[in-house]
Amino acid sequence: MTDSFKTVLLVDDDLTLREMYAERFKAEGFTVDTAHDGEDALVKAGQDNPNIILLDIMMPKINGLDVLKKLKEQPETKDIPVIVLTALIQDREREEATKLGAVDYVVKSETMPGEVIEKIHHALDDTAAKPETPAAPAN
Numbered sequence: 001m002t003d004s005f006k007t008v009l010l011v012d013d014d015l016t017l018r019e020m021y022a023e024r025f026k027a028e029g030f031t032v033d034t035a036h037d038g039e040d041a042l043v044k045a046g047q048d049n050p051n052i053i054l055l056d057i058m059m060p061k062i063n064g065l066d067v068l069k070k071l072k073e074q075p076e077t078k079d080i081p082v083i084v085l086t087a088l089i090q091d092r093e094r095e096e097a098t099k100l101g102a103v104d105y106v107v108k109s110e111t112m113p114g115e116v117i118e119k120i121h122h123a124l125d126d127t128a129a130k131p132e133t134p135a136a137p138a139n
Contacts, residue, residue, distance in 0.1 A: 009050035011041040038062025057086040
């Protein structure tokens with residue numbers, strides 16, 4: 001899969017982290033869009049149709065788990081793979097994120113940026129391998 005036309009939406013309230021990951025993703029050939037809170041994430045996901053979303057949990061306005069739930073409820077965003085990228089290490093959040101539809105759960109302090117990029121490639125490859133759901137016949 002060529003990622004030169006793949007767009008990542010990176011959602012995190014930490015400016016330094018957003019900038020650091022954005023530079024790494026761009027170096028890998030991704031187009032990067034960022035959002036600084038949950039509200040911004042929902043708007044950008046709906047408008048920009050990214051190929052994948054990296055989503056923090058602890059954010060102002062709307063937390064990441066609520067954003068994930070809303071993304072999976074909307075027809076235009078429900079099929080976008082979401083990787084939760086968070087500082088939270090508790091199993092409760094991991095289980096909730098998985099139940100809500102996250103394809104992966106990454107703890108920031110335990111994962112290097114290169115590993116996050118590998119997880120993005122893996123999630124995009126898995127998404128590309130899924131057969132398209134046929135459209136319902138028109139009446």
